[in-house]
Amino acid sequence: MKKNNKDGVLVRKFKAYELTPNSGLYVKVIENYQDEYGAYKAGDELFITGKDTPIYFPRKENSIIKYEDQDVHYGVMIPEGEARYVANRNTGIISIIKGPLLFLPDPRTEVIVRRVLDPSLCEVMYPGNNEALSHNISLQANTTEPFEAAVYSASVASAACAIDEDACLPLRSFNRRVKQATGNSTFGTELNRSNKYTPPRTLTLNAKYDGCVTIDVWDGYAVMLTSKGESGIRRVIVGPKTAMLEYHEIPHVVSLSTGKPKNTESLLNTIYLKINNNPVTDIVSVETKDYCKIEIKLAYRVSFTGEDFTSWFSIENYVKFLCDHMRSVLRGAVKKFTIREFYENASEIIRDLTLGKKLENGSRSGHVFDNNMVVADVEVLYISLDKEISDLLIGTQRRVVKQNLYLESKHREFSFISESEKIKRKLFAEENQTFREQKEFEKQSVALFTELAELKAKAAHQEASLQEKTILALEEIKDLTETIKRHRRIADADVQLSIDKQSSEIVANAQKAEADALTIKASAISDHLISALRGFGDAELVSKFAEALGPTQILKVVGGSDVKSIISGLLNGTPFADRVEQLITESAKDK
Secondary structure (H helix, E strand, O other), rough: OOOEEOOEEEEEEOOOOEOOOOOOEEEEOOEEEEEOOOEEEOEEEEEEEOOOOOOOOOOOEEEEEOOOOOOOEEEEEOOOEEEEEEEEEOOOOOOEOOOEEEOOOOOOEEEEOOOOOHHHHHHHHHOHHHHHHHHHHHHHHOOOOOOOOOOEEOOOOOOOOOOOOOHHHOOOOOOOOOOEEOOOOOOOOOOOOOOOOOOHHHOOOOOOOOOEEEEEEEOOOEEEEEEOOOOOOOOOOOOOOEEEEOOOEEEEOEEEEOOOEEEEEEEEEEEEOOOOOOOEEEEEEOOOOOOOEEEEEEEEEEEEOOOHHHHOOOOOOOHHHHHHHHHHHHHHHHOOHHHHHHHHHHHHHHHHHHOOOOHHHHHHHOOOOOOOOOEEEEEEEEEEHHOOOOHHHHHHHHHHHHHHHHHHHHHHHHHHHHHHHHHHHHHHHHHHHHHHHHHHHHHHHHHHHHHHHHHHHHHHHHHHHHHHHHHHHHHHHHHHHHHHHHHHHHHHHHHHHOOOOOOHHHHHHHHHHHHHHHHHHHOOOOOHHHHHHHHHHHHHHHHHHHHHHHHHHHHHOOOOOHHHHHHHHHOOOOOOHHHHHHHHHHHHOOO
């Protein structure tokens, strides 16, 4: 904007922008210039955001690219569990941006697109959802941009995530006012904000049809997604799981036969394959060996197994394939039975044909197909026959039942009589056997008693003979013992005699030696020496005697007698009496 001030100087007022990290301006460089961020050439395109430039002042070299009246680009809220398709303008590749995220696309290379679903595909993916179908039809009719599309989230109850652009973020532009400075023409800015209370912005998150195409795969179901183009990549989603479709992915549609019997006149188109305990009911018309036609209503229980999930979708109409195959098997097998044979064992025959023979543990292997489909069980709901044949069979069966009941009654009577007589015969045989065994036991007892008596007599005779032999042996042992003792005494006497003789000889030799020694000693002693020794001995004897008695004791004994009388009285009749008396006399003389 151009305007003259009061001095006539031409000044310009520029519109400044307040940006946030989640908003930006798409700018085209129209002249070459250089700033603190680098050099730019004419034709370059810039995307300026609030991350680097919170306040943007337009330059004369820049031109802001607008889309209609929109010059500021805002971010889009992508909550948890939601996503957006984002296309690359240069390569055409469309990728998925998942939340939670506040996504700000770069307008130079990125653009958020919406996907339009074909009405037929929309009906298959979201059966009975008229809102989604109407929305896609309206988008398909009003599509004007190459990247514009429609989307529907299978999570209808969830809060789909988009942002109401009228109440998105507190992003706003303001006017930059330029004032004249004193003395020259300079630019200044003023930020004008309201002085009234502004309530906080409110976000409306309702991007039900703005995000990625999403489907909820329930437990027990599977969906196969196929990529467009040459790659043809397929992936199978097994529930429970929520799947986000890539922009180039299309769900694989299977067409299933309906009605009873199953045919192709009424098909059910769906993308959801029930993989566990899927009930399939069919009516099969067969003919027996005797040309009787039968209608059988069967209920199969089908499951899909194995790790090759893509094989489950290899047969588009697996219901018709299953029913056609089982019809062929049943028709060929029932043709080998008569109406009566088949009617009586229909359930077991059909189970053997569809599930295989019973194994040792009572279970059945089931019928497995090439697409890993397994018939795990089959139930015979009813068997329908021609009324005339049915009446005949029922009448015949009734007669057979009556006859069987009569025969059963007679058989029971015969069995009762037969069993009674058998029991009587068994009782008589048992009694006879008991009598024979008793007599045999008595006979054996007599024989045993006789044998026992003989054994006792023989044992008594052997015992007497043994006692006699024992007595003789004891006597012989006694005699032998006495002989041994006698010999031992004789030997002891001889030994003792020899010892005594030797002792006597020793004593004699010792005495002789002693006598010889005394003789030698006597010849060596003189008479004077003998007298001296004798005197010495006598004196010693008297002294010891006197010392032993003591004066007091002697006086008590003799009662005043003289010593001579006392000693004579004490030693009277002894070898020492005369000698002591002689010594006392000699002693008195000496005094």
